[in-house]
Amino acid sequence: MPLDPAPVPNELKGLRLALLVAGGIAAYKIVDLASALTQAGAQVRVAMTASATRFVGAPSFQGVTGNPVLTGLWSADGSPEPHVALGDWAQLILLAPATANIIGRVAGGRSDDIVTATLLASRCPIVVAPAMNDAMWSKRAVQENIAALRRRGVVVVEPESGHLASGHVGAGRLANASALMKAMADAVRSTYDLAGRRVVVTAGGTREPLDPVRYISNYSSGKMGFAIAAAAADRGARVALVTTAAHPAHQGIDVRPVETADEMLAELKRDLAGADLLVMAAAVADFRPARIADDKIRREDTSKLTLELEQVPDLVAALGKEKEGQRVFRVGFAAEGSDLAAKGLEKMKKKGLQAIVANDISRKDIGFGSDHNEGVMLFADGTREELPRMTKREMADRILDLVKPRLK
Ligand code: PMT
Numbered sequence: 001m002p003l004d005p006a007p008v009p010n011e012l013k014g015l016r017l018a019l020l021v022a023g024g025i026a027a028y029k030i031v032d033l034a035s036a037l038t039q040a041g042a043q044v045r046v047a048m049t050a051s052a053t054r055f056v057g058a059p060s061f062q063g064v065t066g067n068p069v070l071t072g073l074w075s076a077d078g079s080p081e082p083h084v085a086l087g088d089w090a091q092l093i094l095l096a097p098a099t100a101n102i103i104g105r106v107a108g109g110r111s112d113d114i115v116t117a118t119l120l121a122s123r124c125p126i127v128v129a130p131a132m133n134d135a136m137w138s139k140r141a142v143q144e145n146i147a148a149l150r151r152r153g154v155v156v157v158e159p160e161s162g163h164l165a166s167g168h169v170g171a172g173r174l175a176n177a178s179a180l181m182k183a184m185a186d187a188v189r190s191t192y193d194l195a196g197r198r199v200v201v202t203a204g205g206t207r208e209p210l211d212p213v214r215y216i217s218n219y220s221s222g223k224m225g226f227a228i229a230a231a232a233a234d235r236g237a238r239v240a241l242v243t244t245a246a247h248p249a250h251q252g253i254d255v256r257p258v259e260t261a262d263e264m265l266a267e268l269k270r271d272l273a274g275a276d277l278l279v280m281a282a283a284v285a286d287f288r289p290a291r292i293a294d295d296k297i298r299r300e301d302t303s304k305l306t307l308e309l310e311q312v313p314d315l316v317a318a319l320g321k322e323k324e325g326q327r328v329f330r331v332g333f334a335a336e337g338s339d340l341a342a343k344g345l346e347k348m349k350k351k352g353l354q355a356i357v358a359n360d361i362s363r364k365d366i367g368f369g370s371d372h373n374e375g376v377m378l379f380a381d382g383t384r385e386e387l388p389r390m391t392k393r394e395m396a397d398r399i400l401d402l403v404k405p406r407l408k
Helices: 027-039 058-065 082-089 100-107 114-121 134-138 140-151 177-191 223-234 261-272 315-321 340-351 392-406
Strands: 016-021 043-048 092-098 126-130 160-163 169-173 198-203 208-211 214-216 238-243 253-257 277-280 287-289 309-311 329-336 355-360 372-379 384-391
Touching: 016 027, 016 082, 016 114, 027 043, 027 058, 027 092, 027 177, 043 058, 043 082, 043 114, 082 114, 092 100, 092 114, 092 177, 100 114, 100 126, 100 140, 126 140, 126 177, 134 140, 134 169, 198 223, 198 261, 208 287, 214 287, 223 238, 223 253, 223 277, 223 392, 238 261, 261 315, 277 315, 315 329, 315 340, 329 340, 329 392, 340 355, 340 372, 355 392, 372 392, 384 392
Parallel strands: 016 043, 016 092, 092 126, 198 238, 198 277, 238 253, 277 329, 329 355
Antiparallel strands: 160 169, 208 214, 287 309, 355 372, 372 384
């Protein structure tokens, strides 16, 4: 019986989903599921056991998902460790149909095929949907394996009762598409509280050129902005990071390298449509050379050099005036050496921000270049939250916790 046409929950749209298929007759139903999820905007990758390929061909999954299918640990997909790559990539795993055999092997911690190895190498929530003959499902060995998986945090979607492929009637039929979607959406919701959100973050110090070999910049390393981008991505948001700095690769972050404030503004304008949250952690230039020399300014040509600087447009203020900017929750940072709260409040109002994090850039143990930060977060609604010294990643999560209930 084909799957019922279940609507795809919002939490699954845009999600990186690994579908792991074992060798049961219900494998054909997972083709429909993969197709519906892909059409709804989820990124779906499939891995199959050798037995699964006897029931459904890998090209069917490749056709509906648009992605190559893994059928073995030695698949020639270019990755030396395809199970680790898939486990790292996935934000959610669905193992379906889960046969008695694969459930036993997963419960036993085996990793001797692409499906069991991916499960072992994964870091994300796992949903398992058993499907088998009713006698097999009722066996104590199977039930004990299921109980072991549940104890380890795996979500099990109970099979339905009904007509089974064997001709028997009983419990063992793969749960319907609505039940599978709901279980996956619940797992996503409890793990990824920013799923479905689009977040834009800026990071690093902008670089304003003086001539082809020199620029004016500041000490921003980009660590604070990267921490916010990584925290938002880990919590399920789709993230664009507009940055002047190089960062470690991180799943779910779309990096947009820029140099100058003008380039940053152009990139931000492109990203603003559809965004829910903008966090301006970059140290954007306030001034830039009024003229950029075409050739390198040579020491031999002048004994004294006077630079004329002009103001750079205020990016957050400019973005607030854009039509799309109206619905985006905008958080700025204020880099100050004293009177953090008072100066932060003034900046927040002047720039039309909904919130600002004021941090002290005169200290060596926080702020510029450090892995730690400390400050105070102020909201336009009058709320004030102290952010004691913590790692930038911890502060990023704290900022997102405070912002999340305020997002439209
Ligand atoms: O990058 P790290 O080494 O990790 O350091 C982090 C940090 C100290 C740079 C960061 O926490 C921080 O304070 N970032 C903001 C730095 C800054 O530019 O502050 P500001 O007070 O000058 O500007 C206030 C806000 O206006 C900022 O959100 C800034 O991005 C924005 N701005 C500033 C100038 C400008 N022309 N356009 C802007 O939009």
